[in-house]
Amino acid sequence: MPPRFRISLSVSIQSIFFAVALTLAALLTWYNYQKNFQAALVLAEDLMREVNGAILRDLDTIYAPVRTLGETLPLVPETGVKPEGTAHPLAGAFLAALDANEHVYSIFLGWDDGEFYQAIHIRDVASVRQALRAPPLASYALRHVSPGAYGSASQQWMFLDAGRRPLGGRTEATTFDPRKRPWYKLARPRETLVKTKLYVFASTRDLGTTVARSFEAPVGGVLGIDLTLGGVSRFLDRYHLGDRGQVFTFAADGQLTGHREPGKVVQRVVDRDGRIWNLPARIGVLNDPVVRAVYEQYTSGADMENAIAAFDVDGRRFLSMLTPMGGGLGSHEFVAVAAPEEHFIAPLIRVRNHLLLFSLAALLAAMPVIVFVAQRIARPLNIMAAEAERIKRFDLGSTLELRSHIIEVDNLSTSMSRMKGALRSFGQYIPRDLVRRLVESGAEPRRGGDRRELTILFTDIADFTTLSDTMAPEELMELLSNYFSVLGATISTRDGTIDKFIGDSVMAFWNAPTRAPDHTVQACLAALGGARALESCCVPGPQDCRMLTTRFGLHRGEAVVGNIGSSDRLNYTAMGSAVNIASRLEGMNKFYGTSILASQAVVDAAGANFVFRVVDVALPKGALTPVTVHELLGTRPGGAHPELAVPPGTIERLEAWNAACADYRARRWARAHEALLALHAAAPDRLTALYLERTARAMKNEPGPEWTGVEEFHFK
Numbered sequence: 115m116p117p118r119f120r121i122s123l124s125v126s127i128q129s130i131f132f133a134v135a136l137t138l139a140a141l142l143t144w145y146n147y148q149k150n151f152q153a154a155l156v157l158a159e160d161l162m163r164e165v166n167g168a169i170l171r172d173l174d175t176i177y178a179p180v181r182t183l184g185e186t187l188p189l190v191p192e193t194g195v196k197p198e199g200t201a202h203p204l205a206g207a208f209l210a211a212l213d214a215n216e217h218v219y220s221i222f223l224g225w226d227d228g229e230f231y232q233a234i235h236i237r238d239v240a241s242v243r244q245a246l247r248a249p250p251l252a253s254y255a256l257r258h259v260s261p262g263a264y265g266s267a268s269q270q271w272m273f274l275d276a277g278r279r280p281l282g283g284r285t286e287a288t289t290f291d292p293r294k295r296p297w298y299k300l301a302r303p304r305e306t307l308v309k310t311k312l313y314v315f316a317s318t319r320d321l322g323t324t325v326a327r328s329f330e331a332p333v334g335g336v337l338g339i340d341l342t343l344g345g346v347s348r349f350l351d352r353y354h355l356g357d358r359g360q361v362f363t364f365a366a367d368g369q370l371t372g373h374r375e376p377g378k379v380v381q382r383v384v385d386r387d388g389r390i391w392n393l394p395a396r397i398g399v400l401n402d403p404v405v406r407a408v409y410e411q412y413t414s415g416a417d418m419e420n421a422i423a424a425f426d427v428d429g430r431r432f433l434s435m436l437t438p439m440g441g442g443l444g445s446h447e448f449v450a451v452a453a454p455e456e457h458f459i460a461p462l463i464r465v466r467n468h469l470l471l472f473s474l475a476a477l478l479a480a481m482p483v484i485v486f487v488a489q490r491i492a493r494p495l496n497i498m499a500a501e502a503e504r505i506k507r508f509d510l511g512s513t514l515e516l517r518s519h520i521i522e523v524d525n526l527s528t529s530m531s532r533m534k535g536a537l538r539s540f541g542q543y544i545p546r547d548l549v550r551r552l553v554e555s556g557a558e559p560r561r562g563g564d565r566r567e568l569t570i571l572f573t574d575i576a577d578f579t580t581l582s583d584t585m586a587p588e589e590l591m592e593l594l595s596n597y598f599s600v601l602g603a604t605i606s607t608r609d610g611t612i613d614k615f616i617g618d619s620v621m622a623f624w625n626a627p628t629r630a631p632d633h634t635v636q637a638c639l640a641a642l643g644g645a646r647a648l649e650s651c652c653v654p655g656p657q658d659c660r661m662l663t664t665r666f667g668l669h670r671g672e673a674v675v676g677n678i679g680s681s682d683r684l685n686y687t688a689m690g691s692a693v694n695i696a697s698r699l700e701g702m703n704k705f706y707g708t709s710i711l712a713s714q715a716v717v718d719a720a721g722a723n724f725v726f727r728v729v730d731v732a733l734p735k736g737a738l739t740p741v742t743v744h745e746l747l748g749t750r751p752g753g754a755h756p757e758l759a760v761p762p763g764t765i766e767r768l769e770a771w772n773a774a775c776a777d778y779r780a781r782r783w784a785r786a787h788e789a790l791l792a793l794h795a796a797a798p799d800r801l802t803a804l805y806l807e808r809t810a811r812a813m814k815n816e817p818g819p820e821w822t823g824v825e826e827f828h829f830k
Contacts, residue, residue, distance in 0.1 A: 158422055158453075159422045159435065162422060162433070162453075163437075165361070165451050166451055167437075169361065169437075169449050169451075170437060170449060173363075176217050177325070179214070179215050180218065180325050181307060183211055184307045184326070184327050185307060187207075188327045188328070188329035188337045189329075190207075193223065193329050193337060194330075194332060194333065196225070196229060197229075199258060200258050200270050200272035202223075202231050202258075205256060208221040208233035209254055209274075213235070216237075219315070219322060219340040219341065220232055220234040220317075221338070222257075222340070223335060223337055223338075224292030224293070224295070224297075224335050224336050226302075228259075228261035228291055228293060229259065229260060229333075230257070230269075232255075232256070232257040232317075233254065233257075234254065234255040235253070236252055236254065236255060246271070246273075246317060247284075249281045249282060251275050251281060252274065252275065252281055253274060255271060256272040256274070257272075257317070259288060259290050259292070261291070266287065267290060268287055268288065269288040269290065270284075271284050271285075271286075292335075296310050296311075296313045296324070297324040297338045298326075300326065301326035301327055301338070302328050302334075304328065307325060307326075308325070308326055309323060309325050310324045311365055311394065312369060312379070313394065315340065321379065321393075322340050322341055323341050323371070324339065324340050325339045358404060358427075358453075358454055359452060359454065360404050361450070362449075363439065363450070364409065364448060365447050366446040366447075366448075368396050368398060369395075370395045370396065370405075371447055378395060378402070379395050381393045381395040381396070397409045403427050403428065404427055407425045407432065407434075407452075408425075411423045411425055412448070418434065419435075419438065421435075422435045424455070430455075431454070431455040432452050432454055433452070433454075433458070434450060434451065434452035434453075435450075435451055436449065561684065562677065563674045563675050563677065563678075564676060565672055565673070566626055566674075567625060567672055568623045568625050568633070568670070568671070569625060569634045569636075569637040569668065569716065570621070570623045570637075570670070570673070570692055571605070571621070571640065572620070572621055572697045573620040573666050573667075574664070574700055575597070575619075575662050575664055576662075576663040582618075594618060597618075597662055600647055601620060601644050601647075601648065602620070604643045605620070605622045605640050607640070608636040609624065610624050610637065610640050611627070611686075613686075613687050613688065621693075621697075623673075624637045626675040626688065627675075627686070634670050634716055635720055635724075637668055637716075638668065638716065638720050638746060639749075639758065641666045641710050642710070642746065642748055642755075642758045643758065644666070645664060646758060648662060648663075648664050665704065665709060666700060666710040666711070666746075667698070667699030667703070668696065668746065669713040669715065669716060669741075670715040671690070671691070672690065673688040673692045675688040675689075694736060694737070698735060698737070698827070699711040699734070699743065701829070702734070705827070706743075706800060706801050707799055707800020707804075708800075708801060710745060711744070711746075712726065712743075712744050713741050713742070713744070714741065714742040716744075716746075717742075723749055723750055723755075724750070725746075725747045725760045725764060726744040726746055727768055727771060728771070729744055730742075730743050731743070731822075731823055731825065732824065732825045732826070733824050734827050740824045748760035751765075767797065770789060770793060773789060774789035778805060778808070778823070781817075783812040783813045784809075786805070786809050787810060790805050790809060791806065794806060
């Protein structure tokens with residue numbers, strides 16, 4: 115039964131918040147009155163960092179795909195192939211990349227012997243079409259410069275329409291030599307991706323910049339990607355900071371590399387013959403005192419990257435900040451933001467004055483209200499706060515018994531009790547241990563993850579397909595539920611995180627979300643314990659008791675672990691090649707006739723307390739590097755886990771096995787075969803039989819020098 119007398123919680127909360135707000139406003143306003151300028155600097159610094167960060171993110175939309183192209187294309191073997199006329203094996207790839215990146219003007223190859231090949235996207239720009247003397251319908255141009263004797267050279271042009279059909283071309287003499295261009299001189303001596311300063315493009319005489327990287331081939335050279343100037347200016351034009359605010363980019367030597375007005379980045383120079391040349395503008399010749407003042411602060415050594423700098427221009431005080439552009443392109447450039455000081459502090463001053471008068475008037479009247487109302491709502495809120503803390507820890511056993519005269523508090527208490535019941539039901543569908551560890555680790559439930567060394571386990575039931583064909587789906591589900599209860603309990607006992615159930619398989623990992631220095635040891639104990647539990651445990655089914663044989667795969671390696679999924683549903687999981695290797699190891703058990711296969715990384719990290727048998731050197735499907743595979747047999751006798759120890763005599767047999775494997779790897783086939791015969795006679799198994807087949811085959815047909823002994827798998 116609800117209480118007979120109840121009062122609205124909103125009335126109580128409004129009264130408290132009103133009084134507290136006035137009191138805090140008076141205190142904060144007084145403090146703000148004393149510290150106004152310092153607060154303004156902090157606010158300006160945060161805003162400037164936010165603007166700089168937004169600009170860098172915008173600029174990265176231009177440079178990120180260019181970096182990808184610049185890092186990958188030089189590794190393609192066809193890069194070293196010389197063109198035949200205007201045809202080249204990479205022409206199609208170049209044109210596709212130009213279509214996908216609107217800020218890229220051209221992609222080209224320049225070789226050490228002076229040969230040059232270039233793909234250009236005209237993009238229906240009149241100035242480019244005129245400079246290239248392209249036909250009206252031309253959308254692309256292919257250019258091939260062939261060096262001649264005594265410094266002469268010729269170039270072939272081929273123009274393509276929007277469908278990449280030839281429209282015609284021309285051949286003409288040229289003085290162009292790629293080895294004399296800025297991008298070649300900058301990139302050729304280096305092995306990393308570089309970005310030039312602004313310079314004049316040879317084909318259009320317009321300003322731009324080039325991202326380039328050298329490549330090695332029979333005739334080495336440089337791959338380059340030309341970027342237009344307009345893209346950077348369009349991004350910078352989005353940001354406005356007052357009537358005199360400025361947002362621009364510049365190089366350390368004073369060259370202006372980006373401005374919201376593209377014309378300011380270009381300096382037009384007329385030569386003796388009356389021709390107009392577009393050259394990169396420098397800050398020193400720019401008619402903008404704010405931009406010049408920012409650069410002077412930079413050259414004076416002011417720490418503008420970590421704090422804002424102040425300076426006066428025409429009687430007004432300005433604040434500015436710099437952020438290095440970075441981007442992995444080797445260019446020493448900065449994003450600069452400058453704005454008048456009043457742009458930040460004028461609203462602050464007005465709010466300060468209004469709050470001072472208002473809060474002082476209400477200060478005395480508010481104090482009694484705070485005391486009265488706080489006593490009314492403090493106790494039930496404290497009780498519910500403690501209950502919420504128990505819910506956060508997934509402690510759902512207790513029952514909340516709380517009644518209040520405040521309507522909202524009473525309703526909240528009822529809702530919290532119902533929520534605990536719902537969570538108890540929902541907890542059957544999610545791993546409670548995982549949720550509890552995530553909460554304890556402080557990991558935010560957001561998409562993304564971090565790299566971490568994990569030990570990863572995959573399991574699978576042998577002959578599950580045959581088993582499932584003989585059972586009804588309802589019976590199979592009940593059998594699997596009992597099976598997973600046994601195996602899941604073993605993994606959880608060893609602090610493993612169960613990632614998911616995949617049909618009859620289990621994926622689990624250690625060292626996340628909670629870090630564990632001995633995670634490989636715990637994973638090995640979990641695998642051994644799970645195998646022993648399932649060997650000695652008859653999994654109850656709907657009609658009878660089933661003995662299920664389980665295969666395990668263990669691997670230790672670096673993976674990305676974290677949350678993946680949509681905005682309303684996340685899955686805490688691990689991804690990476692290490693996960694694939696663990697899955698492949700589990701699948702190899704069927705081939706070798708083993709139960710628990712582990713990689714060399716697991717053997718190295720597990721320590722001397724575990725007994726492993728060398729199995730093979732294998733190249734799993736999809737892997738690039740062979741993996742030394744071992745079978746985990748148990749723990750050493752006399753150790754900390756006697757229930758998992760190997761039977762007597764195992765260590766001695768392992769020494770004979772290891773010697774036979776060493777003879778096999780050393781190509782001593784007859785000696786290995788003789789030892790394997792003795793081992794197989796004493797304890798026959800699939801692995802010994804496999805090696806007997808190999809040695810017999812090798813004795814009959816001696817492998818050539820190319821033999822590596824690596825077993826390559828073409829199945830998962």
